[in-house]
Amino acid sequence: MEKSEITSSGENPRPWQSYHTVYTNAKAGMEGVDKEKVQRIVYEMSKGSKYFENEERKEAYMTEIETMRAQCAKLKAADVSHYQMVADKRILELESTRDLSRIWLHVDMDAFYAAVETLSDPSLTGKPMAVGSMSMISTANYEARKFGVRAAMPGFIARKLCPDLIFVPTDFNKYTHYSDLTRKVFQKYDPHFMAASLDEAYLDITSVCKERGVAGGEVAEELRTRVYEETGLTCSAGVAPNRLLAKVCSDINKPNGQFVLPNDRMAVMTFISSLPIRKIGGIGKVTEHILRDVLGINTCEEILQKGGFLCALFSHSTAGLGRTDTPQVKFRKSISSERTFSATNDEALLYQKLADIAEMLCRDMQKEGLRGRTLTLKLKTASFEVRSRAVTLQKYICSSEEILKYASKLLKAELPISLRLIDKAGASSDPTQRTLTNFVLSGDASRKTMGGRSSLGLYCSDEPFMDDLETSFSTDSHDINHYETRDPWDSTNKQDLEDHHCTFSNNIEAEEAHESLSNDIAGNVNTADTVECNFNSCHTVVFESKDAETSLPQKLYVSNTNLVNKEVITGNEAVFSPDWQYHCFKEDDCKCSLCGIEMPPDFVEERREHSDFHLAERLQEKESSVNSRTSIQRQSPLPLNTIPTYGPGLIIR
DNA sequence: GCGGATCAC
DNA sequence: TATGGTGATCCGC
Numbered sequence: 001m002e003k004s005e006i007t008s009s010g011e012n013p014r015p016w017q018s019y020h021t022v023y024t025n026a027k028a029g030m031e032g033v034d035k036e037k038v039q040r041i042v043y044e045m046s047k048g049s050k051y052f053e054n055e056e057r058k059e060a061y062m063t064e065i066e067t068m069r070a071q072c073a074k075l076k077a078a079d080v081s082h083y084q085m086v087a088d089k090r091i092l093e094l095e096s097t098r099d100l101s102r103i104w105l106h107v108d109m110d111a112f113y114a115a116v117e118t119l120s121d122p123s124l125t126g127k128p129m130a131v132g133s134m135s136m137i138s139t140a141n142y143e144a145r146k147f148g149v150r151a152a153m154p155g156f157i158a159r160k161l162c163p164d165l166i167f168v169p170t171d172f173n174k175y176t177h178y179s180d181l182t183r184k185v186f187q188k189y190d191p192h193f194m195a196a197s198l199d200e201a202y203l204d205i206t207s208v209c210k211e212r213g214v215a216g217g218e219v220a221e222e223l224r225t226r227v228y229e230e231t232g233l234t235c236s237a238g239v240a241p242n243r244l245l246a247k248v249c250s251d252i253n254k255p256n257g258q259f260v261l262p263n264d265r266m267a268v269m270t271f272i273s274s275l276p277i278r279k280i281g282g283i284g285k286v287t288e289h290i291l292r293d294v295l296g297i298n299t300c301e302e303i304l305q306k307g308g309f310l311c312a313l314f315s316h317s318t319a320g321l322g323r324t325d326t327p328q329v330k331f332r333k334s335i336s337s338e339r340t341f342s343a344t345n346d347e348a349l350l351y352q353k354l355a356d357i358a359e360m361l362c363r364d365m366q367k368e369g370l371r372g373r374t375l376t377l378k379l380k381t382a383s384f385e386v387r388s389r390a391v392t393l394q395k396y397i398c399s400s401e402e403i404l405k406y407a408s409k410l411l412k413a414e415l416p417i418s419l420r421l422i423d424k425a426g427a428s429s430d431p432t433q434r435t436l437t438n439f440v441l442s443g444d445a446s447r448k449t450m451g452g453r454s455s456l457g458l459y460c461s462d463e464p465f466m467d468d469l470e471t472s473f474s475t476d477s478h479d480i481n482h483y484e485t486r487d488p489w490d491s492t493n494k495q496d497l498e499d500h501h502c503t504f505s506n507n508i509e510a511e512e513a514h515e516s517l518s519n520d521i522a523g524n525v526n527t528a529d530t531v532e533c534n535f536n537s538c539h540t541v542v543f544e545s546k547d548a549e550t551s552l553p554q555k556l557y558v559s560n561t562n563l564v565n566k567e568v569i570t571g572n573e574a575v576f577s578p579d580w581q582y583h584c585f586k587e588d589d590c591k592c593s594l595c596g597i598e599m600p601p602d603f604v605e606e607r608r609e610h611s612d613f614h615l616a617e618r619l620q621e622k623e624s625s626v627n628s629r630t631s632i633q634r635q636s637p638l639p640l641n642t643i644p645t646y647g648p649g650l651i652i653r
Numbered sequence: 654g655c656g657g658a659t660c661a662c
Numbered sequence: 663t664a665t666g667g668t669g670a671t672c673c674g675c
Binding site for chain 1: 666
Binding site for chain 2: 058138151152196197198199200281282283284285286287374376386387388389390391392
């Protein structure tokens with residue numbers, strides 16, 4: 001909690017202290033920065049803006065912290081000790097399955113975009129520089145960081161902090177090129193390495209270390225040297241028993257350095273005990289704030305100590321703690337396109353923007369041969385409030401016409417509201433505000449509770465265009481993309497799953513607490529806020545479709561306002577014999593008779609879904625043979641995401 | 654399935 | 663003048 005002193009005149013002498021941004025959060029290369037000064041300048045540059053007001057509004061939710069504190073205070077000693085026992089028991093369970101035998105390496109390129117730009121233009125060397133624009137900075141080099149300039153900061157504020165800052169526009173082609181060069185090196189150490197983004201990757205170097213009889217640190221040194229030789233770029237590395245820790249470690253001696261955490265329990269525990277929770281992936285500004293200001297938790301060790309409070313306050317149900325599995329093979333689950341533009345309430349203009357975005361989205365989908373059936377319209381009002389409206393269709397779509405058609409409906413449904421609100425606020429609101437339209441088309445929003453064992457992964461191994469996926473999407477997805485697909489059932493990987501979430505029970509708990517907390521907040525937000533909005537912006541559109549051939553249950557989208565909404569006509573039950581469900585798996589056989597994939601014996605549900613997949617596949621073939629298809633679809637007979645698998649397949653559920 | 658929110662890069 | 667774009671996940675409905 002900020003201690004904002006109030007003077008006798010009622011003025012707060014340091015109002016910037018209560019404006020919380022991420023800009024003062026510790027980041028490599030910013031150790032000597034005058035945080036107070038940065039915070040003051042950011043505040044002064046932001047104060048009074050719509051953005052600022054929105055941030056203040058969001059911050060107001062934090063009053064919820066008082067409620068949680070009160071809850072906390074009400075807890076009796078007996079309650080706390082009870083919950084502490086629960087927590088300790090869980091920790092013990094996790095510890096029993098802990099495995100510290102593997103050696104993971106996390107590589108992180110140093111100020112990647114900025115470094116690449118400096119290679120292109122050596123005259124930038126030694127000068128403060130940022131990649132991005134006056135609106136937003138992607139990356140700042142280390143010279144600029146000394147001034148407090150950093151990624152995600154608007155350029156105009158950065159320039160205030162560092163008047164001599166040089167701006168270089170982003171050029172993803174360049175970054176992709178260099179990223180590919182680094183990946184060629186990574187591949188030599190782990191052919192299955194996981195690319196987390198253009199400039200980050202995880203490598204399992206256990207076998208390399210064993211075969212060569214060297215320690216992880218040596219391999220890291222060598223790899224970094226080779227990366228430099230191949231690209232002229234420096235990187236940092238972290239070596240640890242699991243990925244989560246390796247990632248934390250790679251940040252320690254950045255730039256151009258590395259840190260090794262030995263495969264030793266004591267070393268790991270010691271390391272973690274003083275580790276600030278914010279260093280852990282998944283704990284961001286909000287979670288840190290809550291844990292710190294409600295429970296006084298700053299380090300992972302304190303998470304263990306306060307386990308009782310955490311359980312008492314945040315464990316609604318028993319679910320959660322053990323579910324931090326990370327799927328080993330990830331599929332894209334959605335694809336989207338969004339653009340920010342000057343705020344407007346001109347409907348014709350908004351529809352034009354929508355059409356443009358539909359076009360862009362369609363192009364992106366075509367590139368990958370994707371289709372989807374849930375369309376989400378996302379919008380940001382002139383006051384920076386974000387909203388979304390979604391529709392799930394009965395068929396998969398991919399043409400810009402269809403996307404636009406349904407998106408227009410969604411937008412239309414919003415317009416009366418916005419007009420009304422615009423009428424209210426619009427007259428006095430300035431038309432120069434910004435607006436944002438966005439579009440999301442997702443393939444399968446329902447992931448159920450599959451955790452790391454989604455049967456979707458099964459198809460990944462046959463994925464023919466994994467490569468495309470890598471190159472065209474590495475544009476900063478933090479998604480883990482396997483360079484070469486791992487066998488999802490490989491025992492090595494399953495082991496990793498376990499140690500990833502078990503080794504650090506502390507971390508897990510932190511994450512869980514975070515989840516619970518953020519949800520509490522979300523709930524309050526929903527009921528508390530809502531009224532204020534300016535809708536100078538635009539929205540989405542959606543639409544849908546479905547298989548008319550199969551007489552599957554039909555859905556209609558009708559609302560009281562005559563617009564898109566949902567109403568399900570339950571209609572026909574599954575048109576297939578239940579026997580079909582296990583058609584491709586003979587009794588007690590774990591191997592699919594159609595594609596040969598094998599699954600563990602206890603993966604009953606997964607086998608059923610796998611059968612559903614083949615069923616959907618069959619339906620799709622049928623549909624294709626009847627309907628005329630676009631050339632794109634012909635090129636990709638079985639679009640990835642399309643794995644409409646559960647698409648028409650949903651029928652059965 | 655929907656909508657809000659958080660997080661990461 | 664001016665605060666991004668893409669993707670994922672979680673939770674309560």
